[in-house]
Amino acid sequence: MESRRTCGLWVSDSAISRLLAVLILVCVLGAARLCGATESAKAKALFKDPPREYSTGPLWVWNDMLTERQVRETLRDLASQKVQQVWVHPRPGLMTPYLSKDWFALWKVALDEAQRLGMNVWIYDENSYPSGFAGGWVPEEMPESRARGLSFRETKTAPSWSEDLVGLYRCEGDKFENVTAKAKAGQALPEGRYLAATEVRAGNEPWFGNRSYVNLLSPGVTEKFLQVTMEAYRREIGKEFGRRVPGVFSDEPNIREAGDFAWSEILASEFKKRWGYSLLEHLPSLNYPLGDWRKIRHNYYQVLNEQFIEHWSKPYHDYCETNHLEWTGHYWDHQWPNCVAVPDNMSMYAWHQRPGIDCLRNQYAEHTHAQFGNARMVRELSSVANQLGQKRTLCEVYGGSGWDLRFEDMKRIGDWLEVLGVNTLNQHLSDITLRGARKRDYPQSFSYHEPWWEGYHVSAQYFARLSAALSQGEQVNEVLVLEPTTTAWMYQAAAAKLDELGQSFFGLVMALEAAHVHGEFLIRALRESL
Numbered sequence: 001m002e003s004r005r006t007c008g009l010w011v012s013d014s015a016i017s018r019l020l021a022v023l024i025l026v027c028v029l030g031a032a033r034l035c036g037a038t039e040s041a042k043a044k045a046l047f048k049d050p051p052r053e054y055s056t057g058p059l060w061v062w063n064d065m066l067t068e069r070q071v072r073e074t075l076r077d078l079a080s081q082k083v084q085q086v087w088v089h090p091r092p093g094l095m096t097p098y099l100s101k102d103w104f105a106l107w108k109v110a111l112d113e114a115q116r117l118g119m120n121v122w123i124y125d126e127n128s129y130p131s132g133f134a135g136g137w138v139p140e141e142m143p144e145s146r147a148r149g150l151s152f153r154e155t156k157t158a159p160s161w162s163e164d165l166v167g168l169y170r171c172e173g174d175k176f177e178n179v180t181a182k183a184k185a186g187q188a189l190p191e192g193r194y195l196a197a198t199e200v201r202a203g204n205e206p207w208f209g210n211r212s213y214v215n216l217l218s219p220g221v222t223e224k225f226l227q228v229t230m231e232a233y234r235r236e237i238g239k240e241f242g243r244r245v246p247g248v249f250s251d252e253p254n255i256r257e258a259g260d261f262a263w264s265e266i267l268a269s270e271f272k273k274r275w276g277y278s279l280l281e282h283l284p285s286l287n288y289p290l291g292d293w294r295k296i297r298h299n300y301y302q303v304l305n306e307q308f309i310e311h312w313s314k315p316y317h318d319y320c321e322t323n324h325l326e327w328t329g330h331y332w333d334h335q336w337p338n339c340v341a342v343p344d345n346m347s348m349y350a351w352h353q354r355p356g357i358d359c360l361r362n363q364y365a366e367h368t369h370a371q372f373g374n375a376r377m378v379r380e381l382s383s384v385a386n387q388l389g390q391k392r393t394l395c396e397v398y399g400g401s402g403w404d405l406r407f408e409d410m411k412r413i414g415d416w417l418e419v420l421g422v423n424t425l426n427q428h429l430s431d432i433t434l435r436g437a438r439k440r441d442y443p444q445s446f447s448y449h450e451p452w453w454e455g456y457h458v459s460a461q462y463f464a465r466l467s468a469a470l471s472q473g474e475q476v477n478e479v480l481v482l483e484p485t486t487t488a489w490m491y492q493a494a495a496a497k498l499d500e501l502g503q504s505f506f507g508l509v510m511a512l513e514a515a516h517v518h519g520e521f522l523i524r525a526l527r528e529s530l
Contacts, residue, residue, distance in 0.1 A: 050468035057085030058430035063093035079117040082460040087122040093436040098127040098135045104236040129251040134228040136209025145214040145221045147202035149259020158189035167197040197283045200259035213257040216312045217264035247326030254341035294490040301489035305343040313351035328354040337488035337502040349384040356394035362401035368502035382421020383521035386475045399428030400442040423467045481519035
């Protein structure tokens with residue numbers, strides 16, 4: 001069992017004293033088990049007046065051509081409702097040039113106001129999302145960083161060799177022959193069933209600043225991203241790193257923005273080093289049940305996972321460690337057991353100083369790809385944090401819940417997350433202005449635009465105290481749960497089998513939850529430092 005507990009009560013201003021009594025008792029019991037009466041007294045004081053690091057904190061949307069007045073006034077408005085943290089979130093509609101002199105001038109205004117108000121200001125590391133392309137500056141300065149992937153096409157005649165071809169294979173029944181060398185030599189090949197494995201490069205899109213997303217499996221791409229983005233912040237506001245600026249948020253980085261399968265210029269050679277045989281001889285097995293396809297797929301995704309960590313997670317983690325920042329944020333955590341874009345979410349969480357997930361909308365559902373109601377993804381998060389001794393976790397929450405989201409809804413979603421292991425609520429989002437696309441951009445807004453805003457301090461104070469209480473104590477689990485992610489790797493091209501696997505495991509997780517059995521999910525790839 002866990003030594004942490006939560007409370008299922010909702011409060012009005014008149015009921016706060018009763019809530020205090022109940023939750024103080026909860027917190028004291030958890031702390032007393034570990035540290036005795038002295039630590040219990042500290043927990044009571046913490047609960048009575050939680051410092052700013054336990055506050056809820058929204059993605060504070062910077063869009064339009066911002067002014068100093070807008071920055072100061074919206075921060076003051078948030079502080080008036082007991083919100084003591086924000087994540088500065090560039091979003092479509094932004095007219096102030098990203099990472100420019102004007103951008104950092106506004107950042108310094110925000111930090112000045114935050115100092116006066118006693119608030120934290122976090123960095124959101126991208127101009128929109130997914131993280132990694134620096135609003136288009138990474139592919140602009142490093143054209144070779146353009147996202148790449150692998151796709152297959154079937155033909156009845158062998159295509160002429162071209163630079164985008166990675167391999168060509170002639171299939172008969174459940175076997176295939178690698179005819180790449182023959183095709184390269186220009187040999188005539190008979191008609192038949194041919195599979196052409198082709199490298200695909202991402203095209204330019206307005207979403208990516210009329211550039212493209214990048215390939216996070218390629219050496220040097222993350223280093224370029226950190227140079228363009230985080231080094232700019234360090235030069236301008238680095239003295240506040242680890243102080244008024246606790247850390248940085250990454251949003252949905254992934255390794256498949258082009259083609260059907262992740263690929264890089266070094267993947268084949270890294271596969272050979274890891275497994276001792278050539279992936280290029282077996283590429284059809286990734287997409288078709290040909291040859292020893294289970295083995296090939298498992299080995300391929302294992303290499304992808306290791307490469308994603310080596311070329312994205314490790315350099316980012318190390319940069320944050322060196323610069324006294326907490327790295328947080330989330331991956332695309334709702335698609336498991338689909339592992340094409342992120343081979344193993346838990347392995348990625350292990351590199352965050354404050355691991356996080358995403359829980360959007362206001363519809364409770366219990367199925368593999370649900371958000372609110374998907375206990376699996378929250379348990380993954382809390383288990384990683386527990387195994388690595390990380391006391392804080394985060395969830396981006398409420399986005400797309402609609403303009404009609406009520407305090408009752410906020411509480412039921414927030415309570416559900418907190419009792420399962422989240423202790424930082426990061427609201428999606430708080431708009432400075434609704435001009436342009438913002439009104440329809442995953443509403444609601446935690447801001448003066450809402451009719452309920454003047455009463456929001458009740459919710460903010462409740463969750464600050466709850467987050468403080470549930471950050472104390474120790475989580476003790478008596479059951480080890482083996483999540484079948486490596487099995488899922490073998491069925492990425494078999495939708496029915498993948499769905500069966502996902503639903504079966506989700507059923508197990510929900511059965512454990514119903515029985516109040518809290519299991520530890522095993523991480524497959526721990527940090528090297530451990």
